[in-house]
Amino acid sequence: MTRRYDAGARFFHWLFVLLFAAQVPAGILMIVPAVIGDFPVLPGVEQRTIDVIYVFHKGLGAVLLVVVLARLVWRLFHRPPPFPDTMPPLEQKIAHQTHWAMYFLMVLASVTGYVHVIGLGFPIELLNALGVPPLLPKMEGIAVAASFVHRFTSFALTGLVAVHVAEVLRHHLVEKDGTLGRMWPPFGGGAPKT
Ligand code: HEM
Secondary structure, X not given: OOOOOOHHHHHHHHHHHHHHHHHHHHHHHHHHHHHHOOOOOOOOXXXXXXXXXXXXXXXXXXXXXXXXXXXXHHHHHOOOOOOOOOOOHHHHHHHHHHHHHHHHHHHHHHHHHHHHHHHOOOXXXXXXXXXXXOOOOOOHHHHHHHHHHHHXXXXXXXXXXXXXXXXXXXXXXXXXXXXXXXXXXXXXXXXXXX
């Protein structure tokens, strides 16, 4: 019998997926010019467009930071349902560790993004508009290190998410053990199945 994650876990899971799906392409588009060192990056794409994407990425990053910390707190106080009995113990162990690795990378990627921007003294326009002051002083050395960690953890998280999604789809389509139903629907869905 499939057991479902509670409503809070499902809400945070799919909210994060939605935000992450917008954040990663924006982050990649932003660094393309720095990597290839040329403008326009794509025909018709000017510096102004890249600037707008930066503002978007920084603002969404701040939202993600709050969502990720809330999600982590939720997870720490809510035990997930046990894996299906049909899942071999080694696979359960790997899935469990992969989930925690994703939490670790989600937190690290979000925190280092914030430290990078604020540490270099740059604004996060969304937070400024909301009247939220910078929580850290300017600290260039740490900001540069944070930038490196941010880039590495973001790519690592994206890779791990790809493996995670492939594994969920394998369970859903090949094993047909109801794995997707453990995290679906994002809202409501009645009491967790037992
Ligand atoms: C941004 C991308 C994603 C991230 C960071 C992510 C992260 C996670 C994490 C951390 C868990 C474990 C939850 C916990 O134990 O508290 C989880 C579970 C799950 N995710 Fe994702 N996920 C992502 C995308 C997806 C997508 C696209 C799907 C669907 C195709 C999916 C389906 C599931 C399912 C079914 C579970 C429950 C697995 C189980 O316990 O059997 N996830 N996800």
